Amino acid sequence: xxxxxxxxxxxxxxxxxxxxxxxxxxxxxxxxxxxxxxxxxxxxxxxxxxxxxxxxxxxxxxxxxxxxxxxxxxxxxxxxxxxxxxxxxxxxxxxxxxxxxxxxxxxxxxxxxxxxxxxxxxxxxxxxxxxxxxxxxxxxxxxxxxxxxxxxxxxxxxxxxxxxxxxxxxxxxxxxxxxxxxxxxxxxxxxxxxxxxxxxxxxxxxxxxxxxxxxxxxxxxxxxxxxxxxxxxxxxxxxxxxxxxxxxxxxxxxxxxxxxxxxxxxxxxx
Amino acid sequence: xxxxxxxxxxxxxxxxxxxxxxxxxxxxxxxxxxxxxxxxxxxxxxxxxxxxxxxxxxxxxxxxxxxxxxxxxxxxxxxxxxxxxxxxxxxxxxxxxxxxxxxxxxxxxxxxxxxxxxxxxxxxxxxxxxxxxxxxxxxxxxxxxxxxxxxxxxxxxxxxxxxxxxxxxxxxxxxxxxxxxxxxxxxxxxxxxxxxxxxxxxxxxxxxxxxxxxxxxxxxxxxxxxxxxxxxxxxxxxxxxxxxxxxxxxxxxxxxxxxxxxxxxxxxxx
Numbered sequence: 177x178x179x180x181x182x183x184x185x186x187x188x189x190x191x192x193x194x195x196x197x198x199x200x201x202x203x204x205x206x207x208x209x210x211x212x213x214x215x216x217x218x219x220x221x222x223x224x225x226x227x228x229x230x231x232x233x234x235x236x237x238x239x240x241x242x243x244x245x246x247x248x249x250x251x252x253x254x255x256x257x258x259x260x261x262x263x264x265x266x267x268x269x270x271x272x273x274x275x276x277x278x279x280x281x282x283x284x285x286x287x288x289x290x291x292x293x294x295x296x297x298x299x300x301x302x303x304x305x306x307x308x309x310x311x312x313x314x315x316x317x318x319x320x321x322x323x324x325x326x327x328x329x330x331x332x333x334x335x336x337x338x339x340x341x342x343x344x345x346x347x348x349x350x351x352x353x354x355x356x357x358x359x360x361x362x363x364x365x366x367x368x369x370x371x372x373x374x375x376x377x378x379x380x381x382x383x384x385x386x387x388x389x390x391x392x393x394x395x396x397x398x399x400x401x402x403x404x405x406x407x408x409x410x411x412x413x414x415x416x417x418x419x420x421x422x423x424x425x426x427x428x429x430x431x432x433x434x435x436x437x438x439x440x441x442x443x444x445x446x
Numbered sequence: 447x448x449x450x451x452x453x454x455x456x457x458x459x460x461x462x463x464x465x466x467x468x469x470x471x472x473x474x475x476x477x478x479x480x481x482x483x484x485x486x487x488x489x490x491x492x493x494x495x496x497x498x499x500x501x502x503x504x505x506x507x508x509x510x511x512x513x514x515x516x517x518x519x520x521x522x523x524x525x526x527x528x529x530x531x532x533x534x535x536x537x538x539x540x541x542x543x544x545x546x547x548x549x550x551x552x553x554x555x556x557x558x559x560x561x562x563x564x565x566x567x568x569x570x571x572x573x574x575x576x577x578x579x580x581x582x583x584x585x586x587x588x589x590x591x592x593x594x595x596x597x598x599x600x601x602x603x604x605x606x607x608x609x610x611x612x613x614x615x616x617x618x619x620x621x622x623x624x625x626x627x628x629x630x631x632x633x634x635x636x637x638x639x640x641x642x643x644x645x646x647x648x649x650x651x652x653x654x655x656x657x658x659x660x661x662x663x664x665x666x667x668x669x670x671x672x673x674x675x676x677x678x679x680x681x682x683x684x685x686x687x688x689x690x691x692x693x694x695x696x697x698x699x700x701x702x703x704x705x706x707x708x709x710x711x712x713x714x715x716x
Contacts, residue, residue: 423661
């Protein structure tokens with residue numbers, strides 16, 4: 177399971193100002209911190225970038241890849257910005273992402289073909305809504321694969337994201353149970369080696385305290401991991417969640433067991 | 447998911463001495479502590495009881511049920527002791543347990559029919575070994591159901607235990623992956639409403655520190671819960687593990703979400 181940091185986000189005030197001022201220092205510092213915290217990929221979330229989108233997104237990509245050789249997850253809904261980023265990106269890159277929404281099918285998905293890169297496909301309907309039942313999610317996955325294959329792209333370059341919902345949503349928990357069910361069944365249903373990704377930070381949106389966030393994350397992440405999740409977007413500064421992810425790998429992986437790995441991964445004791 | 451305390455065990459020195467001296471006080475105190483810690487059932491693990499087994503096991507059952515109305519899990523391989531316990535037990539009782547080992551088929555399983563109580567069936571082969579592959583576990587489950595049905599017992603009185611292995615065993619992690627797989631598929635394979643149980647404390651056998659034990663337990667328990675586990679035997683004095691179990695219920699259950707429930711369930715932050 178690849179741990180992709182979702183910390184480099186313009187909603188973070190330091191990063192927002194840095195993108196506005198084209199100042200690489202706060203961005204470099206954030207990337208260094210993410211790497212030190214255990215990130216295995218960096219999500220660059222620029223938001224929609226209302227002004228000079230192309231220049232600013234290319235600046236972001238250049239600044240990040242000057243600091244790290246990790247894969248970059250290019251996370252913007254602005255297709256012009258995305259293309260400018262792809263044009264300069266030398267690291268492994270993953271577009272984040274498209275869905276069955278017409279604008280994204282028309283403007284985002286073709287970029288995966290043009291630049292021969294990986295892409296995330298969200299299980300959202302054409303209006304951008306999340307369904308509540310596993311069967312509806314599976315139907316969306318089949319439609320998403322069909323749309324993806326229209327570009328003759330290989331299945332193993334796609335990450336399907338079933339969209340983890342905030343638990344505080346009225347039907348968030350019901351939806352997240354459907355997410356687990358779909359992750360378990362996706363490979364069998366599609367019959368193709370498609371991988372999966374989920375955004376863990378969504379889960380605790382509105383939680384307020386970091387205490388609540390980590391309590392939720394460290395409970396749900398093992399469930400996602402056991403369902404076969406290939407990549408998780410998470411706040412890598414939640415050290416307990418990162419250690420939890422490593423323990424999941426240990427319990428689900430092929431590595432030789434050692435107590436040292438558990439020791440390294442220990443939580444604190446109340 | 448029922449939380450069954452595995453703390454009342456003769457390997458605990460206080461309990462061992464109390465059983466030897468027929469002294470109810472340490473047993474009562476242990477039951478009170480288990481209830482306060484969140485136990486929803488009490489496993490009475492007497493070991494094989496070499497001397498006066500019937501009298502001592504009946505004493506244990508009487509002492510525990512004088513303190514609590516919780517279900518009692520009667521945990522001994524001694525069929526005479528077990529029968530003496532069943533004869534005096536007024537609480538809901540669950541025999542723990544039988545397997546395909548001939549002695550247990552002949553001496554333990556018939557007691558579930560005679561006393562019309564629930565029983566745990568272990569996925570061990572006739573020699574008492576745990577298999578490593580999911581297919582072998584599934585084959586054992588089918589054989590176990592066949593043996594169980596020979597007594598015309600209803601499927602919903604059986605708990606199947608796929609036997610969580612210590613991670614420190616050479617093939618422990620591989621076996622535990624098979625356990626998760628079998629828990630997911632058991633209902634579909636058997637086509638009957640059979641429930642499942644697992645012993646969580648086994649996982650960290652040999653871990654030494656409580657820190658390591660809790661790190662492992664809180665990572666594996668959400669995986670077991672998401673696989674549909676109905677009952678877990680655990681050390682209820684591991685408060686973090688108990689809180690983790692409650693969060694699993696919240697994320698997998700039908701209850702209305704509330705932040706208060708998460709707050710109650712928070713781990714400490716390192």
